[in-house]
Amino acid sequence: MCEPDNRKVILIEKCKPFPLVLDIACGFNIYKPFFKQHIGLDLKNKKADIIADAHRLPFRDNIFKTIVLFDIIEHSTKYGLIFEEAKRVAKNHAKYLLSTVWVEGDAVEGDTEHKHCYTNELLRRVLVAHGFTPKISRDIDILYSYGYIKK
Numbered sequence: 001m002c003e004p005d006n007r008k009v010i011l012i013e014k015c016k017p018f019p020l021v022l023d024i025a026c027g028f029n030i031y032k033p034f035f036k037q038h039i040g041l042d043l044k045n046k047k048a049d050i051i052a053d054a055h056r057l058p059f060r061d062n063i064f065k066t067i068v069l070f071d072i073i074e075h076s077t078k079y080g081l082i083f084e085e086a087k088r089v090a091k092n093h094a095k096y097l098l099s100t101v102w103v104e105g106d107a108v109e110g111d112t113e114h115k116h117c118y119t120n121e122l123l124r125r126v127l128v129a130h131g132f133t134p135k136i137s138r139d140i141d142i143l144y145s146y147g148y149i150k151k
Contacts, residue, residue: 004030007139008070008099015097015146018065024054024086025072035066055081059089067149069098074116083130090149098127098145102138118143 012034019037023029026040028047041057042048052058055078067086073079086096101117118126120136123143127134133147 002028002030004034007142007144008097009034011097011099011144011146015066015095017068017095017097020064021066021068022057022059022064022086022089023068023070024057024082025070025075026068027071031068031070035068039064055085057085057089061088062091064090065094067094067096069096071099073098074101074118075113077116079116079126080130083126083132087131087149087151090151092149092151094149096132096145096147096149100143102141102143 008031012031017035021035021038023031023038023040026042026048027045029040029049032038032040039050040048041050041052043051043053050058054072067090069086073082076082100123120138120143123145124134124136127145131150133150134145135147136143136145
């Protein structure tokens with residue numbers, strides 16, 4: 001079983017997420033205890049509350065007040081669709097939290113499942129293009145972002 005990454009726990013505490021959280025690609029659902037009203041969704045992991053594809057979320061529009069996107073966008077060639085689906089199910093001005101690999105970090109090396117890696121500027125452009133208002137920081141090999149989703 002995986003342990004929570006302390007850097008992500010700090011981001012959760014800093015962001016102060018609103019209740020009714022959708023954690024897209026939650027894996028082992030290890031961040032569930034850090035949220036109120038949390039739903040973890042994953043494509044394969046049986047520890048998730050819901051097994052579903054992030055590219056076609058099984059929810060109606062405008063439900064969630066916080067969207068978590070930890071370690072997902074680097075694994076998809078259709079990351080824009082993930083952002084659009086997250087935006088669709090989020091309420092206007094919902095909060096979001098995100099982490100992904102930095103282009104020059106060690107996390108990029110040798111991981112064949114990583115389809116993309118990001119610079120601060122590329123991540124900012126992608127987020128803004130999809131209606132996210134990003135605050136971005138980097139810690140060693142990971143980029144973190146949080147902010148709001150505007151519709």
